[in-house]
Amino acid sequence: MKSKTLFDKIWDAHVVKKIKDGPSVLYIDRHFIHEVTSPVAFGNLEKKGLKVFRPDQTTATMDHNIPTINQHLPLSDDLSQNQVDMLEKNCANHGIELFNLKHDSLGIVHVVGPELGLTLPGTTIVCGDSHTSTHGAFGSVAFGIGTSEVEMVFGSQCVLQSKPKKMRINIEGQLPQGVTSKDVILYIISQISSSGGTGYFIEFAGSTIDSLSMEARMSLCNMSIECGARGGLVAPDETTFKYLDGKKHSPKGKEWDNKLAYWKTLKTDEDAVFDKEYHYKAEEMAPMITYGTNPGMGMAIHESIPLSSDKSYQNSLEYMGFEEGESLLGKKVDYVFVGSCTNGRIEDLRQFTELVKGKKKAENITAWIVPGSKKVEKQAQEEGLVEILAEAGFVMRQPGCSACLAMNDDKIPAGKYAVSTSNRNFEGRQGPGSRTLLASPLVAAAAAVTGVITNPTDLLN
Structure with missing residues (x-):
């Protein structure tokens, strides 16, 4: 067979x-x-x-x-x-x-x-x-x-x-401090470009992926389409089963046992062939930030904007008000958005809250902290996150897509910079003329309390 x-x-x-x-x-x-x-x-x-x-x-x-x-x-x-x-x-x-x-x-x-x-x-x-x-x-x-x-x-x-081709992205090793699954996917897209996955369905595999929580895996798969792929998936394992056990619509009793037996067969056969494979080391990754107008235009937060003579690249930097060779560290920002289907879960709010705890929101920052659901909102209240946020000068809003796509009242004004935990940084995505820098909840938190783009590892230490 x-x-x-x-x-x-x-x-x-x-x-x-x-x-x-x-x-x-x-x-x-x-x-x-x-x-x-x-x-x-x-x-x-x-x-x-x-x-x-x-x-x-x-x-x-x-x-x-x-x-x-x-x-x-x-x-x-x-x-x-x-x-x-x-x-x-x-x-x-x-x-x-x-x-x-x-x-x-x-x-x-x-x-x-x-x-x-x-x-x-x-x-x-x-x-x-x-x-x-x-x-x-x-x-x-x-x-x-x-x-x-x-x-x-x-x-x-x-x-x-039509059935897509198959790609596997293997990541091995332990992620450094301050590096989240959002950084992992931004790193991958920066490596293979925003069109590198076109025509493929991606399987994420390796010891790094195995170590991720379900919520972290969701952030990873969420942005698989930002490299052009049709979708992304991770093989179910004990982490998956533990997460699903007892959920409202999860199978119960004997049906759970039967499903679990089937789910345990859901893994790639050892000698199965992919149309394309990539291999990365977790240790080489760092907190990421985007500097352009597609998710592939990303870099480690401590790096400088790459050089390129490509006309569309130049247009993108012009729109963002950035220059080649420039470092973004210390760059003043106006808005911080934490939320969306990428980073609006309880673990994302915990990460953000942990970093801002005992600090104060920078005066120049407008922050929108938006839970992904009523359940997340309730958890944040029960865990005392809302209280910690309030002490630091942040107000948690009600659930919704919010500033991810500017289809509601939460729009970033023209010319303003937003460090955003959402998934797209296209021109005008967060409001006409808005300038989006995609990042993790930790990078967003660091910007929220300093008022400028800051490496979160500096604050975690």
Whole structure:
């Protein structure tokens, strides 16, 4: 029998039909939806007189457009309010579970799925959102889809999809102090570029990956698409099983035992072949920061901006107001954003809080600390993080996508610099004319208390 990668095993088990010289009809186990990419798909379904085929396998939440303060009030933006209202109406009409603004499971779609046990190993998962790759941390094949594909899954619980090539990124060793999984993925993207993974699905492997918590693995897989990959995944292990055990929607009793036996088979066969492989050493990594307008334009925080004669590179630096050969250490920033589906989990808030504890927010900094879900918000309160943050001059907001993508009220003003724990630093991503520097919660915390770009290891020591 031919050896298979983890990706092959999951993908092949979900192919309903292979179209000759074309894509596969792929069965989808879990479909996540939110208020932005679902209205048109629902509308088209209803025009055809159809209902959602398997509503029990669809889960909805509100996240992109919602405010992160005063969530009890109507939304100030009419379009956002309309999208939220439409999601409420469509979910009621089709019998879909919805986490609305009053629900205690409200949160960012890629945060609430895992914390409720809706994200499981060996499954296929889609959402009308590019960062669906987050769920691959559990050993699932998870990827973003477009509106027409959302409609396809609504109507048939399947999607037409061409099988990507396979890449493995191996990382061995122990991460140095102050280096997080966010730094790991920013390092990888800086090495292979923002298009280096195009056409591939990535498996992250090696002793460094094995040592990561589930939340750290989610941050890693979340940004796999920022190097152009279709998605990323990590083989499930004891860390995965421990995380899932007892979650609301996780299997229970005998079903848990059966699933666990299957999940333990979900690993790449020893002699399986990948189309491309990379090898990195954890010891060579450092806290990272981006200096340009794509996630591949990143460097270790203590390094200087690289030289290049490429015109688009020069345009990117001009937009950011930076120069080749320049160090970013000591550079004044205006905003710090901690949150998003990349770094809005409890471990991220713990890291940020640990570093700012006993210090004070710099006067020039506007800080938005945004939990990824109601559950994270509650945990932060129960663990005393909110109190520590308040003593340092920080206010925790309510859950939502917030300043990750400027589809709500949290926008970075033109020309202002934001150290952001989100996933994209494209021009205007966080608001028209905004300048984004992607970083980990520790780098964000160091900037928040000093007012300038600071190596967090200096403060950790």
